Amino acid sequence: MAYSRKVLDHYEHPRNVGSFDKNAAEVGTGMVGAPACGDVMRLQIKVNEEGIIEDARFKTYGCGSAIASSSLVTEWVKGKTLDEALTIQNRQIAEELELPPVKIHCSVLAEDAIKAAVQDYRRKHGKGSGSEAD
Numbered sequence: 001m002a003y004s005r006k007v008l009d010h011y012e013h014p015r016n017v018g019s020f021d022k023n024a025a026e027v028g029t030g031m032v033g034a035p036a037c038g039d040v041m042r043l044q045i046k047v048n049e050e051g052i053i054e055d056a057r058f059k060t061y062g063c064g065s066a067i068a069s070s071s072l073v074t075e076w077v078k079g080k081t082l083d084e085a086l087t088i089q090n091r092q093i094a095e096e097l098e099l100p101p102v103k104i105h106c107s108v109l110a111e112d113a114i115k116a117a118v119q120d121y122r123r124k125h126g127k128g129s130g131s132e133a134d
């Protein structure tokens, strides 16, 4: 299957690959897997005292679309509050990367990874995950 130009760009030049110390207080770590294909994505956010995500890192063991989706969301979450980051939806990721239907679950993985990272950060800071929508 041919990847879109945007997927290839992120795949060949992934942004923000790497990791933060998962035990650091300002870091939230989200680790998610796609049952369909076994691909795994880890997304980390670094949150400053104002509650703004100032940096993000990812490591993805998966397909090109999963790598591109996680690379893209590390760019998107920067500068956002946790609540704003939670509004990022896989549909927007899929649209931006022009993912075909069979690759939609790769973008779902990225949305789930953001949620998991925010949840981890909030758990560390003694705040529950709040009201879960689903």
Ligand code: FES
Residues within 6 Å of the ligand: 034, 036, 037, 038, 039, 062, 063, 064, 065, 066, 103, 105, 106, 109
């Ligand atoms: Fe499973 Fe892309 S094929 S994450």
